[in-house]
Amino acid sequence: MAAICVFCASSRTLDQRWLDLAAATGAEIARRGHTLVSGGGCVGMMGALVNGARSAGGRTVGVIPQVLVDLEVADVASDELLVTDSMASRKIVMIEKSDAFLTLPGGLGTLDELFEVWTTATLALHHKPMVLVDTDGFYGPLLDWLRNLTDQTFLKPAGFDLLRLADTVPSALDVIESHLT
Template sequence: MAAICVFCASSRTLDQRWLDLAAETGAELARRGHTLVSGGGCVGMMGALADGARAAGGRTLGVIPQALVDLEVADLASDELLVTDSMATRKTLMIDKSDAFLTLPGGLGTLDELFEVWTTATLTLHTKPMVLIDTDGFYRPLLDWLGTLADQHFLKPAGLQLLTVANSIPTALDALESHLT
């Protein structure tokens, strides 16, 4: 099956519902036979995601910069853990190792990763599918703003259409899988 990269929060102070969403996402990826590619952390949603995948028998590949390994937040239980010299190298390697991208709720780091992969897709540097899970309207304000960018010609409609928005994990994975076959 596919190597699916999931971007999500690594905060230790999140509500349990976000951790549950991440764990459910990891488990569903594993049940469908996909390899999880993640940021290689063991905390927050990122940790719950990897734990959920492994608990359901899935394979995990983590990509993490040495600075975060030094902070002792690396997912040492990963089937494969790649350590990079920087966050920029981490993102490049995550893009290279993945067949598709899924974005869960998150903060600045999650948005940075989403926009990196989306920008490179708009430049046709890759054609890998991207899905954003908009649980409970989490990303609605961002999506509205992006629509305004397109309306004002700062973003081509074709670029906006490269990102699929889903409201559930099964719908998101169905969308990714439909582009992978």
């Protein structure tokens, strides 16, 4: 099975519905027999994600910079916890350890990870599937802006199309699985 990296928020002040979405995502990844690769945190959606995966018997791999370990937010219950020297090297390791990427709602860190993976895909540095889960239209304004980039020729349509969209986690995982076979 695949190693699926999930990008999501680590904020401790989120509405419960986002934590529930993350927990359900982790559980669904585990039920389908995949390994979850995460940012290695134990708080916010990231914590709910890994707990959801483990509650369904899944394997978890966390990738976290030392600075966050020092802040005691590391998911020390991970089956494998990889500690990097920086946020930049964390993204490199996450890309290397993953077969596919799924992005849930999140803030700047989540977008940073999404854009790193997407940019490297547009440069053909990897050919791994990427799916953005647009729950309740969360990413609608961003997608409109990105489509405008394409209209203005700052982003080629083929580059835009590398990022697949789904409105539910099961449909996102279906898309990933269809591109891994």
